[in-house]
Amino acid sequence: MLGNLNHVALVVSDLKLACQSWQNLLGATVSEPQALPEHGVTVVFIDLPNTRIELLEPLGDGSPVSRFLEKHTGGGMHHICMNVEDILLARDELIAKGARILGDGEPRIGAHGNPVLFMHPGDFHGTLIELEEVKPVN
Numbered sequence: 001m002l003g004n005l006n007h008v009a010l011v012v013s014d015l016k017l018a019c020q021s022w023q024n025l026l027g028a029t030v031s032e033p034q035a036l037p038e039h040g041v042t043v044v045f046i047d048l049p050n051t052r053i054e055l056l057e058p059l060g061d062g063s064p065v066s067r068f069l070e071k072h073t074g075g076g077m078h079h080i081c082m083n084v085e086d087i088l089l090a091r092d093e094l095i096a097k098g099a100r101i102l103g104d105g106e107p108r109i110g111a112h113g114n115p116v117l118f119m120h121p122g123d124f125h126g127t128l129i130e131l132e133e134v135k136p137v138n
């Protein structure tokens with residue numbers, strides 16, 4: 001089922017300051033901030049040779065990362081995202097095996113314009129997992 005690591009997501013309390021740290025200390029190239037009100041976050045991506053880092057800041061009331069930030073003052077690692085070729089097939093297989101899909105169970109469009117789903121961290125030993133549908137190029 002699993003493809004490449006798509007991104008590792010870090011929640012930060014101040015996106016502008018976090019971008020400056022990654023740029024100035026690590027020489028990272030940081031994308032322009034993208035507001036995703038439907039997901040309650042503002043996001044930037046940092047491209048690495050083999051994957052991406054996603055920096056997340058809460059956006060609006062009821063952001064899914066607000067409570068995380070309250071518990072982890074200053075921020076921290078929030079989720080990992082892996083590619084799947086067919087997200088509905090992956091979802092149905094996971095449900096059949098007893099795993100819980102967050103939200104209403106339907107994929108939503110993520111930051112890259114692809115369908116995404118989140119799995120309950122309780123089913124993965126305390127790690128929040130995102131799956132993103134990425135079709136193979138050939």
Ligand SMILES: CC[C@H](C(=O)O)C(=O)SCCNC(=O)CCNC(=O)[C@H](O)C(C)(C)COP(=O)(O)OP(=O)(O)OC[C@H]1O[C@@H](n2cnc3c(N)ncnc32)[C@H](O)[C@@H]1OP(=O)(O)O
Pocket residue numbers: 009036039041043054056064065067068077078079081102103109110111112116118121122126127128130
């Ligand atoms: C899609 C756009 C973009 C992209 O990549 O394209 C993004 O990635 S947006 C990312 C933000 N969106 C989400 O995270 C959506 C899925 N998340 C959720 O639905 C919630 O955050 C949820 C259910 C994981 C937690 O909700 P909430 O914080 O309101 O609940 P609790 O604080 O009560 O937490 C319940 C339980 O889960 C543990 N928890 C929470 N967050 C994490 C985490 N990031 N990693 C590991 N575990 C986490 C929390 O500690 C609680 O555990 P418990 O044992 O019950 O105390």
Ligand SMILES: [Co+2]
Pocket residue numbers: 007009054079081130
């Ligand atoms: Co993500």
